[in-house]
Amino acid sequence: MRSLGFRLTAAVVLVLAGVLAAFAVVTHLVLERALVRQLDLRLAGSAAAIAGMAEDEAGGAEFEAESLPEFERAARPGYFQAWLDDGRVLARSPSLGACDLPRLGGAGSAPVHADLRLPDGRPGRAIQLRQALRIEDAPPGAPPSKRFVTVVAAVGTEDARETLAAVSRWLWLLGATAFATAAGATLVVVRRGLRPARAVAAQLDALDAAGIGNPIPTAGLPTEIAPIVSKLNELLARLAASFARERRFTADVSHELRTPLSALRTTLEVAAAQDRPATAYRAALADATALAVQMQALVGNLLLLARLDARQIPVAAEAVDLRRLVEDCWRPFAAEAGERRLRLTIQLPADCAVVSDPEKLRIVVTNLLANATAYTAPGGSITVRGGSAETLLEVADSGPPIPEDLLPRIFDRFSRGDAARSGGVHCGIGLALVRGVCALLGLDASAANTPDGGVRFRLTRPA
Amino acid sequence: MRVLLIEDFEPLARSLAQGLREAGYAVDTSADGEEGLALAEGNPYDAILLDVMLPKLDGFAVLRRLRARGATTAVLVLSARDQLPDRVAGLDLGADDYLVKPFAFEELLARLRAVIRRRYLAPSNLVCVADLEIDLAARAVRRAGRPIALSALEYALLEYLAMRRDQVVTRGEIREHVYDFAAEPASNVVDVYVGYLRKKVDEGHDSRLIHTHRGLGYSLGTPP
Numbered sequence: 001m002r003s004l005g006f007r008l009t010a011a012v013v014l015v016l017a018g019v020l021a022a023f024a025v026v027t028h029l030v031l032e033r034a035l036v037r038q039l040d041l042r043l044a045g046s047a048a049a050i051a052g053m054a055e056d057e058a059g060g061a062e063f064e065a066e067s068l069p070e071f072e073r074a075a076r077p078g079y080f081q082a083w084l085d086d087g088r089v090l091a092r093s094p095s096l097g098a099c100d101l102p103r104l105g106g107a108g109s110a111p112v113h114a115d116l117r118l119p120d121g122r123p124g125r126a127i128q129l130r131q132a133l134r135i136e137d138a139p140p141g142a143p144p145s146k147r148f149v150t151v152v153a154a155v156g157t158e159d160a161r162e163t164l165a166a167v168s169r170w171l172w173l174l175g176a177t178a179f180a181t182a183a184g185a186t187l188v189v190v191r192r193g194l195r196p197a198r199a200v201a202a203q204l205d206a207l208d209a210a211g212i213g214n215p216i217p218t219a220g221l222p223t224e225i226a227p228i229v230s231k232l233n234e235l236l237a238r239l240a241a242s243f244a245r246e247r248r249f250t251a252d253v254s255h256e257l258r259t260p261l262s263a264l265r266t267t268l269e270v271a272a273a274q275d276r277p278a279t280a281y282r283a284a285l286a287d288a289t290a291l292a293v294q295m296q297a298l299v300g301n302l303l304l305l306a307r308l309d310a311r312q313i314p315v316a317a318e319a320v321d322l323r324r325l326v327e328d329c330w331r332p333f334a335a336e337a338g339e340r341r342l343r344l345t346i347q348l349p350a351d352c353a354v355v356s357d358p359e360k361l362r363i364v365v366t367n368l369l370a371n372a373t374a375y376t377a378p379g380g381s382i383t384v385r386g387g388s389a390e391t392l393l394e395v396a397d398s399g400p401p402i403p404e405d406l407l408p409r410i411f412d413r414f415s416r417g418d419a420a421r422s423g424g425v426h427c428g429i430g431l432a433l434v435r436g437v438c439a440l441l442g443l444d445a446s447a448a449n450t451p452d453g454g455v456r457f458r459l460t461r462p463a
Numbered sequence: 464m465r466v467l468l469i470e471d472f473e474p475l476a477r478s479l480a481q482g483l484r485e486a487g488y489a490v491d492t493s494a495d496g497e498e499g500l501a502l503a504e505g506n507p508y509d510a511i512l513l514d515v516m517l518p519k520l521d522g523f524a525v526l527r528r529l530r531a532r533g534a535t536t537a538v539l540v541l542s543a544r545d546q547l548p549d550r551v552a553g554l555d556l557g558a559d560d561y562l563v564k565p566f567a568f569e570e571l572l573a574r575l576r577a578v579i580r581r582r583y584l585a586p587s588n589l590v591c592v593a594d595l596e597i598d599l600a601a602r603a604v605r606r607a608g609r610p611i612a613l614s615a616l617e618y619a620l621l622e623y624l625a626m627r628r629d630q631v632v633t634r635g636e637i638r639e640h641v642y643d644f645a646a647e648p649a650s651n652v653v654d655v656y657v658g659y660l661r662k663k664v665d666e667g668h669d670s671r672l673i674h675t676h677r678g679l680g681y682s683l684g685t686p687p
Contacts, residue, residue: 251544251546258545258564258565259472260472260475262565265565265566265568266565269569273485274485287474287478291474
C-alpha cells in the first residue's frame with residue numbers, strides 16, 4: 001500500500017528536483033552568455049586598439065605595432081591579423097607566426113563575432129572589425145581616410161569555461177544540499193502533518209466490541225480529517241446499536257430456550273431419581289415430550305425468523321380458501337380455548353378465495369389465533385373477518401386491551417404483553433414472525449385497541 | 464423443612480415441586496410474583512426458590528420488597544439469565560444463592576441444603592445430638608451406631624427438631640415447617656408423630672433425647 005505520506009513526500013521532492021534543475025540550467029545559461037559578452041567586449045576593445053595601429057600614410061598603409069601583452073605571451077596567447085581591402089596582410093600577431101586567421105565573412109563595417117578553433121588547437125572566440133585607417137595628425141573635422149583595415153582578433157575561451165565550470169560545481173553542490181535538506185524536511189513535515197490521521201487509526205485499532213459505542217473525539221482534528229472521523233463515529237454508533245440489538249435478541253433467545261430446557265432436565269432427573277410405577281414414568285415422558293415439542297416449535301420459529309431476516313424464502317402465489325385455512329389453523333387451539341371458555345366466530349364468505357402463499361399465510365393466522373387464545377380474558381370471544389378488497393383478514397378479540405405503551409412495540413421480538421410468558425408458540429416472537437411473514441407476502445400487519453375494550457389485529461393490502 | 468417455589472413456567476414448577484417433595488420438603492408453589500410475595504410474607508418458609516422473569520412482579524422486585532421488610536428467609540434465585548450483571552444484582556439484592564437454568568436437580572438440592580444449614584447455623588450435613596446422628600444429605604438417622612428407619616414425615620419432624628436442638632419448639636412452629644398447604648394436617652397430628660418418633664428414637668436407650676414441655680411444645684437434646 002502506498003501511503004499518503006509517501007505520495008505527498010514523493011510529489012514535493014519531484015517538484016523540488018525539477019525546480020532546482022531548471023534553476024541550475026537557467027543560471028548556467030545566463031552566466032555563459034554573460035561571460036561570452038564580457039569576452040566579446042574585451043575582444044572588441046583589443047580589435048579597436050589593433051585597428052588603431054594601422055595608419056594612412058600618404059597613400060600607403062603602415063602598421064605601428066605597439067605592445068600588446070595578450071598577443072605576445074608564450075602560454076595561451078591571443079591572435080590577431082589585419083588586412084587591407086586589397087587583401088594584403090598588414091600585420092600578424094607575434095603568436096601567429098606565418099599562419100593565417102580565417103576571415104569571418106561579411107564585408108560591412110559592423111563587427112562580427114564567431115567561435116573558432118585557434119591555430120594551436122584551443123577553442124576560441126574571435127571578432128572581425130573593419131574600420132578606416134587612422135590619419136596621423138589630422139586636424140579635427142578633417143574627412144576620414146578612404147582606405148580601410150580589417151582586423152580579426154581571437155583569444156582562447158578557457159578562462160570563461162573554467163569560471164563556468166567552477167560555478168557549475170557550486171550549483172551542483174548547493175542544489176544537491178538544498179534538495180536533500182528540503183526532501184528530509186518535507187518528509188518530517190508530512191509525517192507530522194499526518195500525525196492526527198495516525199492517531200485516529202490507532203484509536204480505531206484499539207476499539208473492541210465493548211468500546212464500539214464510544215465516539216472518537218473530533219476536537220482538535222484538522223478540517224480534512226474531522227468530517228471523516230465524525231462520519232466514522234456515526235457508523236460506529238449505528239454498529240453499536242445493532243450490536244446491542246443483537247445481544248438483547250441473543251439474551252432473549254437464550255432465556256426462551258433455557259426455561260423449557262430447564263423444565264425438561266428437571267422432569268427427567270426427578271423421574272429417574274427413584275423407582276416408580278410405569279404410569280409415573282409414562283407421565284414424566286409425556287411431559288418431556290411436550291417440552292421437546294415446545295422447544296422444537298420455538299427453534300423452528302427462530303430459524304424462520306432468521307431466514308426472513310436473510311430473505312432466503314421463496315413465496316408462492318396460489319388460490320387459498322381463507323375460511324378453510326382459518327378453520328385448520330384453529331384446530332390446535334380449540335382445546336385450550338374450550339378450557340378458557342373462549343368463543344370463536346368466523347365471519348368469512350364460504351367461497352372466500354385469495355391469491356397468496358398458503359404456508360406463509362398459515363404461519364400468520366396460527367400466530368394471530370395463538371395470541372388471541374392466550375391473551376383474551378376467559379369467557380371472551382374471538383372473531384375472524386376479512387375477504388374484502390383492502391382487508392385480507394382481521395382477528396378481533398374481546399380484550400383486555402393491549403397497554404398503550406406496549407402497542408407500538410407489539411410486533412417487536414420478545415416484547416410480550418406480560419413480561420414473563422414463556423415457552424410455546426406465544427414465546428414473544430410470534431407477532432414478530434407475523435410482521436416478517438406479512439412483509440414477505442406484501443401485507444401490512446397492524447394492531448389496535450377497539451373502543452369496546454377489545455384488540456384487533458388486521459392484515460391489509462397496501463394501497 | 465418447608466420451601467416456597469415461585470416459578471411461572473408450569474412444567475418446570477410441577478416437576479420441581481414433585482422432586483422437592485420426594486426429597487422430603489414441604490413445598491408451596493406460586494406462579495406469579497405478587498402471590499409469591501404474599502405467601503412469603505405470611506409463612507415462615509425455611510427457603511424460597513425464586514424465578515426472575517415472573518408475571519405481575521418480577522423476582523428481583525419480590526426479593527427487594529422481602530428484604531426491605533426485614534425478612535431473613537433464605538432465598539435461592541433460579542434464573543435463565545446467566546449474565547454476570549444479573550447474577551451480581553441477584554446476590555446484591557439479598558439472594559443467598561443464584562442458580563442458572565438449566566441446572567442439575569442434585570445441585571439444586573445440595574444448594575438448598577446449604578442455605579438451610581446456614582440459616583440454622585449447622586456447620587455440616589451431619590448433625591449429632593448425644594449419640595443420635597442425622598445425615599441431612601442422605602436423610603439417614605442412626606442412634607448409637609444403629610440405623611433407624613423413619614417415614615418421610617417422621618424424618619421431617621426430627622430434622623426440624625434437630626436444627627433447633629435444645630430449643631423448645633411449639634406445635635404451631637412444627638406444623639408450619641413440616642407441612643405445606645396441600646397437607647391439611649389434623650389438629651393432633653404433631654403429638655401423634657412425636658409419639659412415633661419417640662418410640663423409634665428413644666426406646667431401648669437410657670437417656671431420652673425428645674422432651675415434652677407441658678403447654679409449650681417439644682425439644683430435642685440432652686436432658687437439662
